[in-house]
Amino acid sequence: MKKSDWVNKKVLVLGTAKSGIAAAKYLVEAGADVTVNDGGTPSGTDQDTLLKLGVKTTFGEHPLTLLEGVELIVKNPGIPYQIPLLQEALVRQIPIWTEVELGYHATNAQWVAITGSNGKTTTTTLVHELLKQQTRPVHLAGNIGFPAIEIAKEAEDDAIIVIELSSFQLMGMHAFKPMSAAFLNLSAAHLDYHGDLESYAEAKARIFRNMDANDRLVVNADDDVVMRLSDQAKAERLRFSRKSPAYARVEQDMIIIGETPILPAAELALGGGHNLENVLAALTLVEPFNIPLQAVQDVLRTFGGVAHRTEYIGEFKGRKVYNDSKATNNVATEAALSGFKDPIIWLCGGLERGADLTPLVESMTQVKHVVGLGETGPRFAELARQEKIDATVVSDMAQAVQAAFDVSQAGDIILLSPASASWDQYKTYEERGEHFVRAVESIGGDAK
Template sequence: MEKQWHSKKVLVLGAAKSGIAAATYLHHAGADVTINTGNIPPEDEQDKIQALGIRSVFNEHPVGLLNETEVIVKNPGIPYQIPLLQEAISREIPIYTEVELAYLATEADFVAITGSNGKTTTTTLVYELLKGGKRPVHLAGNIGFPSIEVAADAKTDDLIVIELSSFQLMGVESFHPRSAALLNLSEAHLDYHGDFDSYADAKGNLFRQMTRDDQIVVKLTDSEVMKRVPTHLAPNTFSFERGDASVVDGWVTVRGERVIRVNELALGGAHNVENVLAALLLVEPFDIPKAHIERVLRNFGGVAHRTESLGDVLGRAVYNDSKATNNVAAEAALRGFDAPVVWLCGGLERGADLSSLVPALSNVKAVVAYGETKERFKELGESQKIPSFTVETLTDAVALAFEQSETGDIILLSPACASWDQFKTFEERGEHFIHLVRAYEEANR
């Protein structure tokens, strides 16, 4: 696998964990590697690059680097619009992301998941399900180790479960997963892709090399998803209402066979039921024992900050959905509960139209909004005659949410906004929320 890189002149764009992992693999494979970043990396990254003994160019992307470049391996977040990449495209220099590099580095099979929402939960669930099979399984990408590190160590019979973004899928050509899912599509990352169709088509690249012998998993009731399935493929479909995997009479079913009752799932919310349905189809080719599947589904409670259950807190069921940084994600969370919901929302002002959230507010008994967007969320709630309040910070919001709720209610943090007005990341916001909930519980026992 490494022979193809011997003496090849490769430009690695971007450092951080994945860029350094790619540069390390290529250097050890005998490539002539240059690593280039548009900023000055932190000292620890510079030390790692220096230890490799490869050429480095920091704080700019000089087009002259292309004169000695045969292949580019690009960090997914670097836009194709920068002059260096535009010139590379005009010169027809191949531009890969780390995912393509990983695929070329191994004979292991990939199980790949993409979509606008639910990727991380589904990917992690698939990993847990596959651990009950006979084949060694690895978790790679955004929620595991860099994919090239995993691929370089994986054996032929191994399975690699990987979550993929639209950014990553723009840079694949030969990538061919054995089982793959496109969960759903909604408007996202339009500042990067330019328009919805370009974004959705990038997601559709997942299926580019797949055949009818592979497991293609798609949401039947999402028309934009179905448009991205190549006509020669025979997809396996899921949705809450119908498909090869669906919910029938309160049971999760696959091809008509009952698997588990919906009310026995550890994951909460209708959107997570669909993630379960997709996961069951994704693992179908790998002969996982039914007893293991049932055990995982009864115990897998989700991923941190993604409709993460914090359990019973003073008689309320509290959920941390800090990852919900847009309307679609928040709508999915809100629709997932039948009990009365006190909704904590707000954050960075991006000017999004909030009206699409109205149909999901039927179970909301109170809106507690904070941050830059607080007044607009208050107006949204009041337009539906829902008691709505504004506070400055998440700290104040948590206390007010408990005051506005009662035993049996749901307290849901699902901001529908990015966190950057008050927090560095959605993870930091979620961790702060958990801390605030635990502190309030301790003080009011």
């Protein structure tokens, strides 16, 4: 749609925050008749912005009268479709978009999109770093960048927009069509929003709904649900796997995309088996853009990941240190542990939720010593001892890091991957990860 197509169209923006404010600004600039509705009370800053925009506003409720004459709803992704206002909008066949769809209609740029239950942020960030090595303009949008409409309305016609997409955002897609997209994996999540796993999976699959044979869809060969759903895709489907033959694969430690060897997996700055999968997906996504191999290798050797997600901190006293504070459950930690071939000093533990820890055993083959902290620290230590692995129990992060250096030697991995929430000692997993990094720098000195 051209910007002029919005003149005098009556649009309801549902929800404020970043995406709602960005959508309202664009639509006002385009000449639409905009009303903004929020079921709560927006921040003072947002209210001031809306006042200056001159839009109509309704806060604290979602009256059905707001739908009179409305031609489009642009909603915040987190607002469930079950609220009466949206249920009535569906009955009246009023289109419901998220602001990503609005952004898609606002630009001629090409889109590279990533979805999945895990690994989206790391893969999206890596794709952005790789695409910065070629000559076309490239922008990062979505949850880890700026709202899509903010980027799209300013993007050059030959630009590439890289975006991470949640299931919430994808449910509001209608015409959105990326030229390259990845469906990384699927596990049970957000079922309170979607109702069941099948509905959640179908929402994720919307990423490739409008793609055609000229587009590239990158999928996880080892995820049965992803493979089943993507059978219906019209795009060229390329598989990645770190376990079995695929278009993007690892052979004798060498990362290979198609027929092109990229570099040994051991040279990646990223750690964790799931991150190897993220690398394979990212490299397949960017392959059509003809980035020089040397530039690709340089990025892979230096990109340490996203903060608190198996993030490479550096080498201290000969030990490679990784911060995976965001691993608050077994699944995330299993993926981190399985990605290393060198001996691991594993720092773990946190809030006690009564989780069964035994599924972790299979991924502990490289663990040399367990350092347990927090409420669940003693349980992790007991698990280690049952597997004939040495263990130490400490009371806080500084003691945990000191113990990790004491029991390790040059060539070992020091990995914080708690498999537990942080709330016994910290407000957030970010706070926990930042404390870990400070302790490493205090005890380990300067990174190599």
